[in-house]
Amino acid sequence: MQEQLKELNQVAVNAIASTDNLDELDKLRVKYLGKKGELSQILRGMGKLAAQERPAVGSQANVVKEEVQQNLEQRKQALQQAKIAAQIEAETLDVTMPGVNRPLGRVHPLNGVVDRVLDIFVGLGYTVATGPQIETDYYNFEALNTPKDHPARDMQDTFYLPGGNLLRTHTSSVQIRYMENNEPPIRIIAPGRVYRRDTVDATHSAVFNQVEILAIDQGLKFTDLKGTIKEFLQRMFGDELPVQFRTSYFPFTEPSAEVDVQWKGKWLEVMGCGMVDPNVLKAVGYDPEIYTGFAAGFGVERFAMVLHQIDDIRRLYNSDLRFLNQF
Incomplete structure (x- = not known):
């Protein structure tokens, strides 16, 4: 089970790092940390472990959860900042460009x-x-x-x-x-x-x-x-x-x-x-x-x-x- 947690951690971190979409990032959060996510599915098997193994597995599970959450938050902030920067770039007005002249109408x-x-x-x-x-x-x-x-x-x-x-x-x-x-x-x-x-x-x-x-x-x-x-x-x-x-x-x-x-x-x-x-x-x-x-x-x-x-x-x-x- 510890090997499963280790593998889950590595796969999750790589998937989070490679996504460039906030919606996809939220789907990854649900996939790995949701109530029906992969981490929960692994932890459901703790009942089959010997009593002396459970503390170590539980501790490792908490470490994996915290690391995945931290990577999710860091990636979320990075994507939000990139989105704002792209919006600013798209909306930048070049004040040196000549304006479009639209003559104003008058009241009839x-x-x-x-x-x-x-x-x-x-x-x-x-x-x-x-x-x-x-x-x-x-x-x-x-x-x-x-x-x-x-x-x-x-x-x-x-x-x-x-x-x-x-x-x-x-x-x-x-x-x-x-x-x-x-x-x-x-x-x-x-x-x-x-x-x-x-x-x-x-x-x-x-x-x-x-x-x-x-x-x-x-x-x-x-x-x-x-x-x-x-x-x-x-x-x-x-x-x-x-x-x-x-x-x-x-x-x-x-x-x-x-x-x-x-x-x-x-x-x-x-x-x-x-x-x-x-x-x-x-x-x-x-x-x-x-x-x-x-x-x-x-x-x-x-x-x-x-x-x-x-x-x-x-x-x-x-x-x-x-x-x-x-x-």
Whole structure:
């Protein structure tokens, strides 16, 4: 048995020294020192030895075990250090090599306008709300006081999909969805893409971006709406910007108004607004005898064209780098 232990020790030490893999090293540990390992199998035969032989064999077995464990630990440390050294070598950066030049992108003028608008209204206490671009007729029209036979639907003809759904014509549908799940007071801003069956020209597009705001609370008046709009427009275009409100019509607000700004000596229509119609409040379960509200909306493209003096809305969609590099 002592010869077996001696042979085991030699074989184990040689195998440990020759391995160059941590996983293989762990397998060797189990093979020689595990509960079912070769050392344990040899020691199971000690019961057959004479009583006077057992102490010597036990002592030798402990020496073999300690030597194998020591070799395993030393080899493990050596392999770990070699692995770290190889990783450092592979990840070494030669700072003398020229870098790869990747030109940084810029914020698109439309995204820049949206970011600027959101910053203003979030600063005024509004929460950003979003909703689906594929809408039902109810959320896009009926809940907004525009039933199927309402002539105002002609103002917002859109793209209809199989099953009765459609591509939303405004982000007002987001307002309905938000009000259904939240109680007043409410102050939200809803940016997003909308779709209308418009003929594409220098100032119109069938797909464009819109931002709408909604405020619902007790005691809100048209003067609150005017003050909010003026504050917003002056932050967007400058403190001395003249602003005027013209009477208009929208099915979901009453009274309604168009908002104009005086830009380079001319009055330019930039957005629509009004007090939320009582029928809209009733559609979401609000009592119009208790709550009032106001809403406003505008096309992001129109603001971008004014701010950046862009002469054709189609330039915003063509991905022409000669145009985009200006921003």
